[in-house]
Amino acid sequence: MTRISKVPVAEWDPELRALVAADEATSVEQGMYRVLAHKPAFAKAVAAFGAGVFGDRTLSRRLVELVRLRIAFHNQCRSCMALRYRSAVDDGLTEGAVCSLEKPQEAADLSDAEKAALRYADLSANDHFSIDEAAFDGLRVHFTEAEIVELGVFIAFFIGFGRLSAAWSMTEDLPEGYQAPADQVVAPWAQESLLVRG
DSSP states (O other): OOSSOOOOGGGSOHHHHHHTTGGGSOHHHHTTHHHHTTSHHHHHHHHHHHHHHHHTOOSOHHHHHHHHHHHHHHHTOHHHHHEEEHHHHHTTOOHHHHHHTTSGGGOTTSOHHHHHHHHHHHHHHHOGGGOOHHHHHHHHTTOOHHHHHHHHHHHHHHHHHHHHHHHHTOOTTSOGGGGSOTTSOOOTTSSOOEEEOO
C-alpha cells in the first residue's frame, strides 16, 4: 500500500494534468505523479525534466530501458520493474533482453555497448566511489562524451526517483508478483510486466 496518500486526478493542478496527459492515462501510467501532486510545482518540474531528457535523447530507447530496468532491480522499485514502455518495445526491447539483465555481462543478446552502459549503471547504483578512469575509458569505446553525459543523467534520474518511488511503496496496481513483501527480492526478469505508453 502506498505510504503517502495519492491525490485524485480531478484535484491535480490543471497544468500538471496536461503535462502528464493524466486524463488519458491509467493509474499505473499516472505513476508517482499521483503522490507528487501534493506539491504541484515539484511535480511539474519533475515532468518537465523527464520530458526534457527523454525528448533530447540520442541513446537508443532500448538501451535506456535496459539501464532503467537494471537500476530498478538494484533499487527494488516494484513499480519501476513492472513497467515496459511501448517506445522501448518498438525499439527492439524484448522480454528475452530483459531476462538477460539477470547476468548482463554473460548475455549473448546484449551488445557490447549495452553491457558497458549496464556496467556503469551497476557501479552507479551500488558503488559509485569505484567509478574510475578505467570505467570511463570502457564507456568511450562505445559512446561519445555527450552520450556518456546523457547516460549519466538517465542513471541519476533512475536511481533517485526509483529509490523515492520504492520508499513510497506504490504497488497496489501492479501484478501480484510485485506486491511481495518488501524484504523479498523481486526482479523484472522473473515477473509479469505491464506495457504502458511512452
